[in-house]
Amino acid sequence: MSLDSKTVAHIATLARIRVPESDLPGLAQELTGIMAWIEQLNEVDTKGVQPMSGVLARDLPRRADVVNDGGNPDKVLANAPEPAHGFFTVPKVIE
């Protein structure tokens, strides 16, 4: 599997990472190298094998549906780059 600059630019957009045009060919080459090494996984016959997302073979535990934390807006906002009036802020998204 060879990744071209156009594909890498698309992945970068999906990942929300700005990549300068001039870096795309180098990055494409690197990612192609890694993916080529990963291709060997296709040799393995996995017919009938269930995909495994984690090692704990059990249901997730449940707790009572009650409020057990919260009420700390100052703590929540303590590390925000530009908080205002008790809110996080972002650039304007609606014209």
Place this chain on the structure above:
Amino acid sequence: MSELTHLTIAAALDGLAAKKFSARELTEAHLAAMAKHKNLNAYITETPEIALKQADASDQRRAGGKAGALEGIPLGIKDLFCTEGVLTTAGSHILDGFRPTYESTVTRNLFDAGAVMLGKLNLDEFAMGSSNKTSYYGNVINPWKRRGDETDLVPGGSSGGSSAAVAARIAMAATGTDTGGSIRQPAALTGTVGIKPTYGRCSRWGIVAFASSLDQAGPIARSVEDCAIMLGAMSGHDPKDSTSVEMPVPDFRKALTGDIRGLKVGIPKEYRVDGMSQEIDALWARGAEWLKAQGAELREISLPHTKYALPTYYIIAPAEASSNLARYDGVRFGLRVPGNSLDEMYELTRAAGFGKEVKRRIMIGTYVLSAGYYDAYYLQAQRIRALILRDFTDAFKDVDVILTPSTPSAAFGFNENEGDPVQMYLQDVFTVTVNLAGLPGISVPAGLDANGLPLGLQLIGRAFDEETLLRSAQVLERAANFTALPAGV
């Protein structure tokens, strides 16, 4: 009082109990040693005020007859653990200025046991690396050097600050995290002991997430006994982490009986990889003989999917990372680079905030999860992960522990393994299988190579059987009798 910094935790606890020295004296000795070894760049943030305050409080508790399992022991904390009010960076520019308003469960457990925090230890950015070269806060230098050669060497990674600090005697022990080998590989490269416990043994709450189904916390220390003491204090069920198991924590220290008669030790033939050095092969054989001499029985075993573990890992870990690292967007914490639109702000913030290796892994993860590739890459990797676990499950029907080398080489220079990312990924060839299967693994220093650099052997245990693992590791440790010290320490 430099001799204080050379004590094991076990010896220091005895000395504190016998009132030979105070927690304050022990902490001051470490702070003085830290000042002498600043060149190693092991700490990102030193916290002497907190350390001395905690040491004084510890001395008071001890005087009042209330001593915890780590009462007065000065530790370094990998800067991936959130510490309340103390800068937590994950080795990344994108967490600039982040001071958590909460304490991770593992550090909370350690402080509740009486531990003292000397500072926050350097690491590969977001724990992604095997050399500590990807940290925004600069390289960590391994205190070990090749004999007659002043070239700086890597301390391993990602817990490179932890391994370097413990080896240089500027922390009695340290916390680490291990997603593909990040405790065991740096321990092997610095002549220290590092254990990754079973997945679910330690709470992941408050640890900056890399790959959630693989990440697990554990200690790096200077003896198997010290690792047992540390692990006991770090472990335990935590309702705040749904993957932390509700199981009693055994007294790991009690498991260290020194008796391994009848223990069945598996030697996996697939771990004899191409290009492995003769020295490591010989050390592995010697380790097996040591265990046999103490009454263990050796059995050759097969783990047929071993060669697929690393490429499997390089799908699963980046996939999970690409999702976990989506939270770094310049809105709620850390770095923000202004943009004209929300998307532009995200893109510019993440471009400036993440380093090269982190970007590479986020992009691989995004790619393998994207439409059209999910089945071919991600699901196939998850199926092979199941086969890797099955290999171990089958093997553990016949053996109690598995012995392997920890790493394919000793510590290397900063310019070696450069250029081709896959070359660096191969550092984890012996450790990564254990994360995929969720099993406990420990690296024990077992000898020096021809250049005078430490080499480690790894033991792998059954899930939640850290007791047998630690007992076997201590027998190996005693037989190896590793007493070498890095120059200048």
